[in-house]
Amino acid sequence: MTDIIIPNLGNEISEAEITEWLVETGDDVEQGDVVLLISTTKTSLEIEAPTSGKISQINSNEGDLVQVGEVVCTIE
Amino acid sequence: MKTMPKNIDIDPNKIFAKDFLKSTELPIHQYQKSIDDELKIHGKENLKEVLRHMYIVREFENMLNSFKTIGSYKNINYTYNGPAHLSIGQEAAAVGAAFALKPEDKIFGSHRSHGEMIAKGLSAIKNLSRDKIKSIMHDYNGGKLISYVHKNLNDKEFNDAEMFLLSGVLAEIFMRELGFNKGMGGSMHAFFTPFGTFPNNAIVGGSSGIAVGAALHAHLNQEESICVANLGDGSTGCGLVWESMNFSSMGQYKNLWPEPYNKNPPMLFCFMNNFYAMGGQTLGETMSWDRLSRIATGVNSEQMHAETINGSDPLSVADAIIRKRKLLIEGNGPILLDIECYRYSGHSTTDTNAYRSRDEIKHWKFFDPIQQYSEKMIEAGIINKNDLNNMSEKVQNQIEYLTSKVVDRELTPSIDIAKNPTIIGDFTFNKKVINVSKITSDLLKNEGEVNQIKSLQKKSRFGKSEEGSLLSGMRAITLRDSLAEAIIYHLSRDKSLIAYGEECRDWGGAFGVYRGFSDIIPINRLFNSPISEAAIVSTAIGYAISGGRAIIELMYSDFIGRAGDEIFNQLAKWQAMSAGELNLPIVLRASIGSKYGAQHSQDWTSLLTHIPGLSIVYPATPYDAKGLMASSLCSNDPTVFFESQRLYDKVEIFTENGVPKNYYKVPFGKAVKRRSGKDITILTIGASLYAALDASMELINHNIDAEIIDARSLVPFDYEMLLNSVKLTGRLLIVSEAVERGSFANTIATNVSKFAFKNLIASPMIIGSPNWIAPGADMEKTYSPQSEDILDLVFRDFFPEKKINKRGLRKDWDFLDLAKKGL
Numbered sequence: 001m002t003d004i005i006i007p008n009l010g011n012e013i014s015e016a017e018i019t020e021w022l023v024e025t026g027d028d029v030e031q032g033d034v035v036l037l038i039s040t041t042k043t044s045l046e047i048e049a050p051t052s053g054k055i056s057q058i059n060s061n062e063g064d065l066v067q068v069g070e071v072v073c074t075i076e
Numbered sequence: 077m078k079t080m081p082k083n084i085d086i087d088p089n090k091i092f093a094k095d096f097l098k099s100t101e102l103p104i105h106q107y108q109k110s111i112d113d114e115l116k117i118h119g120k121e122n123l124k125e126v127l128r129h130m131y132i133v134r135e136f137e138n139m140l141n142s143f144k145t146i147g148s149y150k151n152i153n154y155t156y157n158g159p160a161h162l163s164i165g166q167e168a169a170a171v172g173a174a175f176a177l178k179p180e181d182k183i184f185g186s187h188r189s190h191g192e193m194i195a196k197g198l199s200a201i202k203n204l205s206r207d208k209i210k211s212i213m214h215d216y217n218g219g220k221l222i223s224y225v226h227k228n229l230n231d232k233e234f235n236d237a238e239m240f241l242l243s244g245v246l247a248e249i250f251m252r253e254l255g256f257n258k259g260m261g262g263s264m265h266a267f268f269t270p271f272g273t274f275p276n277n278a279i280v281g282g283s284s285g286i287a288v289g290a291a292l293h294a295h296l297n298q299e300e301s302i303c304v305a306n307l308g309d310g311s312t313g314c315g316l317v318w319e320s321m322n323f324s325s326m327g328q329y330k331n332l333w334p335e336p337y338n339k340n341p342p343m344l345f346c347f348m349n350n351f352y353a354m355g356g357q358t359l360g361e362t363m364s365w366d367r368l369s370r371i372a373t374g375v376n377s378e379q380m381h382a383e384t385i386n387g388s389d390p391l392s393v394a395d396a397i398i399r400k401r402k403l404l405i406e407g408n409g410p411i412l413l414d415i416e417c418y419r420y421s422g423h424s425t426t427d428t429n430a431y432r433s434r435d436e437i438k439h440w441k442f443f444d445p446i447q448q449y450s451e452k453m454i455e456a457g458i459i460n461k462n463d464l465n466n467m468s469e470k471v472q473n474q475i476e477y478l479t480s481k482v483v484d485r486e487l488t489p490s491i492d493i494a495k496n497p498t499i500i501g502d503f504t505f506n507k508k509v510i511n512v513s514k515i516t517s518d519l520l521k522n523e524g525e526v527n528q529i530k531s532l533q534k535k536s537r538f539g540k541s542e543e544g545s546l547l548s549g550m551r552a553i554t555l556r557d558s559l560a561e562a563i564i565y566h567l568s569r570d571k572s573l574i575a576y577g578e579e580c581r582d583w584g585g586a587f588g589v590y591r592g593f594s595d596i597i598p599i600n601r602l603f604n605s606p607i608s609e610a611a612i613v614s615t616a617i618g619y620a621i622s623g624g625r626a627i628i629e630l631m632y633s634d635f636i637g638r639a640g641d642e643i644f645n646q647l648a649k650w651q652a653m654s655a656g657e658l659n660l661p662i663v664l665r666a667s668i669g670s671k672y673g674a675q676h677s678q679d680w681t682s683l684l685t686h687i688p689g690l691s692i693v694y695p696a697t698p699y700d701a702k703g704l705m706a707s708s709l710c711s712n713d714p715t716v717f718f719e720s721q722r723l724y725d726k727v728e729i730f731t732e733n734g735v736p737k738n739y740y741k742v743p744f745g746k747a748v749k750r751r752s753g754k755d756i757t758i759l760t761i762g763a764s765l766y767a768a769l770d771a772s773m774e775l776i777n778h779n780i781d782a783e784i785i786d787a788r789s790l791v792p793f794d795y796e797m798l799l800n801s802v803k804l805t806g807r808l809l810i811v812s813e814a815v816e817r818g819s820f821a822n823t824i825a826t827n828v829s830k831f832a833f834k835n836l837i838a839s840p841m842i843i844g845s846p847n848w849i850a851p852g853a854d855m856e857k858t859y860s861p862q863s864e865d866i867l868d869l870v871f872r873d874f875f876p877e878k879k880i881n882k883r884g885l886r887k888d889w890d891f892l893d894l895a896k897k898g899l
Contacts, residue, residue, distance in 0.1 A: 012725055015550040019527060039531065041549035041556060041725050042588035063534075065550050 002051045004073040006066050009040050016040045018064050018072065027055045035073060038066075051075055083332055083582075099373050104384040107392040111456040114391050120458050124467075126175055126390050127453060129198045130167040130446050131471040133191040136242065137162045137421070139475055140190070140249070144425035150476050154483040158251060159263050161188040162421035165388075167195075168445030169348050169417045172393025173304070174199040176401065177272065180301040182290050182622075184283035185276035187264040188348070188419075190245065192306050193273045197241040200271035209237045212270040221247075221254050224488070228481045234474050242475075244268055246482045253491045258655035260491075260503060265653055274621065275650060275658070279641055280353075281307060281314030284345065285611045286646065288324045289618020289626075291341035291409065296574070296600060296624075302342040302404045303618075309368055310353025316642070319611035321345060324410040325376045328603060337600040339407025344400060345380070348387065349416045354423045355431035369414040380412040387417030388445045418443065503652040504689055506659055508712040510625075516568040521595050523564060528584070528592030532557050537734030539698075539727025552727040553735045558698035559589045559719070562705035563627065565739055567597050570625065573709065576605045577612055577629025577665070586631045587667060587724055609638035616662045617646050620714075625661040627709065633666035633680045633718065647714045648689030660714040663705075668762070668813070670721045671853035678850055679813040679860075681761065684716050685790050685820040691744055692791040694718035694762035698728040698735045700788050703742025710741065720763035720813075745792035749801070753783035756874055757801040758866070761787045761812040761821065768811050770863035775870065778878055782870075790820060798824070799832050806837035807874050813860040816844040841873050846886075847899050858885055 006016050019037040023029060029049040036047050053075040060072050114123065141164065142149040143156040163170065166188075174195035177183070185192050201209060213222040213236075222240055229239040248255025248266040255261070256268045264278035274290065277283040287305035294301050311317045324343040349358075349368050356362040365371055372382035381403055386392040393415060400411045418440040422429055429437070441447075453459045459467075482488050491499055516522070523529045536552040549556075566573055575597070577585070581604045584591035593602055605612050609630055616626040630636060636643060643664070650658050669676040684692055691713050695701040701719070708715040728734050730750060750765065751772055760768045765786050772782040783801050787793065802808050808828055810821040821842035828840050843861045850859050864884035871880045 015548050017531065017550060039528065039591075041554055042591075043584065044528070044591065065548075 164421040168390040169387035172390030176397035281311035284320035285614025286618035289615035291343035293622035295341040309349040319608035342404035343410040382412040387415035549725040558702035613642035674849035747794035753781035756807040771866040808840040
């Protein structure tokens with residue numbers, strides 16, 4: 001099981017917004033696939049699957065504010 | 077993680093494929109037309125005019141030379157104290173080029189451009205309709221110059237438009253009020269835009285980027301005209317010239333810009349190559365090129381359609397310009413012409429020619445453009461010797477007649493500074509503002525359709541929750557967001573405005589202010605520039621003086637150094653040097669860095685406040701950032717807009733209703749009181765507001781009630797609010813993050829000492845960064861003034877009777893000793 005967490009985005013950035021989910025629970029993903037888009041006060045980023053597998057859980061909705069370090073998705 | 081999508085895919089297979097870089101031969105002196113050919117093209121009268129124009133240019137400069145060297149010309153005595161960088165020997169280059177240019181084409185020159193400017197004016201007069209010329213002369217300077225000509229230079233022998241041109245130039249050179257720029261420009265800067273002559277520049281190569289900016293304006297406005305930078309061979313050693321050549325040939329014009337803009341700007345680089353850069357020899361000594369045109373091979377695959385041509389033959393020059401002009405109008409710029417010519421005159425009139433032999437000068441006299449061309453004309457039967465002598469004599473009379481009137485100080489006075497001692501100051505700012513349209517136009521998408529802009533709608537306009545806790549930048553409008561709101565408002569509604577700088581497009585600016593903008597604003601109005609800070613500023617100047625407006629970004633304010641001349645000598649000066657003829661509506665965004673050490677973290681506000689001619693603002697809150705940006709974008713004066721990277725994520729905590737959604741302006745020159753107090757006034761510049769606020773909270777515990785004023789605007793500065801405050805408190809501390817030595821804070825402190833001396837209990841003090849480098853992120857708090865440093869100073873210098881546990885790093889510094897050591 002691998003968690004996708006919101007990465008450290010620079011010293012003063014503690015939160016990000018989930019802009020778009022590109023996967024749903026149950027989807028198969030390859031390592032490196034973009035699974036979600038997030039935005040911070042400064043920039044927009046694509047978050048990739050760190051490993052191949054099946055999306056087992058998505059913890060936040062589009063538009064949600066999430067904290068740096070928060071688990072937003074799990075791959076099995 | 078991937079970055080945002082890009083426009084051009086870099087394919088490693090193509091990149092690593094074996095190949096050879098190809099270049100083609102560049103023509104050198106390939107002009108072969110006979111006089112008969114030229115007669116068919118131009119007709120006899122025009123070919124004679126070329127000769128007459130060369131005579132005028134030469135006699136005009138002979139006159140200047142004579143004043144400089146012997147103090148008289150013919151029977152006219154006059155001491156001329158200004159410069160005279162003459163181009164005697166280069167007349168064919170100036171006249172040949174001008175002859176082929178249209179009145180609407182713009183030329184930009186160097187310190188040695190009297191000839192080019194006169195020739196272009198004579199050519200415009202020849203080609204414009206009489207009605208047009210009359211209206212130009214009538215409209216200029218309230219008709220004063222043409223009235224002067226009709227009154228004082230009314231000999232019917234001479235064309236009044238030519239007398240208008242020559243007296244406007246000569247009066248400018250002699251620093252008289254009737255000069256084209258009221259004498260504020262002088263010899264090296266004379267120009268008259270209605271005839272297509274634009275600023276000549278005393279900084280070598282200085283015209284290159286300005287001309288490119290003008291070409292960009294012509295291009296974006298679909299004008300059928302070209303822009304010419306007349307540069308010297310010495311300028312090939314200047315960085316700006318290279319930056320400008322690249323800027324005018326960026327790949328994106330053809331690759332990324334939409335129709336009808338998918339062509340290159342009509343930019344012609346004319347190098348008036350006289351082989352000497354003052355006394356250094358470009359060919360063989362100071363430069364590496366064997367032929368100047370070789371540098372074009374380093375710019376693009378078209379090699380700038382470069383040619384080396386014979387600048388001592390006006391018809392060879394005209395022929396090249398006609399061919400190149402066609403290519404430029406078709407969108408195939410930029411083009412480089414290496415116009416080889418020779419000046420017999422020295423660099424200036426004090427030149428003793430120590431760097432070249434008399435034999436060399438003698439040898440070149442065989443190639444004298446007027447001599448050669450005259451002989452050719454006689455040989456072809458276009459003119460006979462008698463007519464030639466008459467022509468020469470008439471020109472001499474014309475210049476003598478002109479000069480006799482212009483030297484006369486009673487007839488042609490200088491600006492009366494004794495009567496109006498601050499008049500030069502009046503030329504510095506035009507104080508004009510525009511009203512921006514309420515209607516958006518030509519957008520790729522509306523603001524509401526772009527996520528990054530739409531997301532702002534969800535945010536709180538005020539930075540605190542109802543319970544009073546501070547909201548994060550994801551939940552409330554930040555300073556970054558408020559800048560974005562003002563800038564996108566203008567970009568969406570003001571079609572004359574363009575925005576560029578490094579990473580401005582998909583990246584959204586290095587600090588994210590332009591996020592989402594590239595979905596709204598077409599690439600021809602919002603584009604990534606090369607890493608060419610000098611050209612970024614210089615092109616904006618050219619764009620602005622052609623009638624456009626520009627907001628440009630230098631990423632870090634530390635990079636101001638890379639655009640030093642363009643900011644200090646060009647942006648700041650052209651309004652005054654043109655006596656208000658030119659407006660420079662430009663906003664230069666400069667971001668004061670943080671965490672990246674000595675070359676990325678300097679507050680350089682004081683460098684720029686030192687240079688007269690720039691409006692300078694430095695907001696510290698989201699409300700002010702939006703309102704001051706709106707004022708800056710409406711201003712017709714050049715404005716430097718400082719931002720702090722420490723503040724981009726700041727939310728609005730001062731204005732209770734938060735940052736208004738609607739458009740509004742914060743005026744220049746108005747400070748704002750952040751806290752009222754009676755014991756000491758603390759003036760803050762930019763980001764230092766927050767350290768001062770923290771300090772004021774601690775001061776309260778010691779019964780010291782500080783009044784905090786946020787400067788917001790440095791030039792102009794709100795002395796009224798500050799003096800009123802100091803009159804009540806009797807004490808002033810100024811906090812800035814600029815290094816203390818030479819800081820603008822010292823200027824304010826001195827002025828307050830002067831204007832409120834009787835109200836002061838103690839001498840005004842300043843605190844800034846120490847006089848050494850900004851250290852890296854982990855050590856940064858030892859550098860810019862922290863609240864503890866402010867407290868130390870307040871107790872030490874203003875309230876020594878009160879006790880505080882000294883906490884700041886500077887508590888034991890021996891400031892006098894540091895000053896003695898140059899620190």
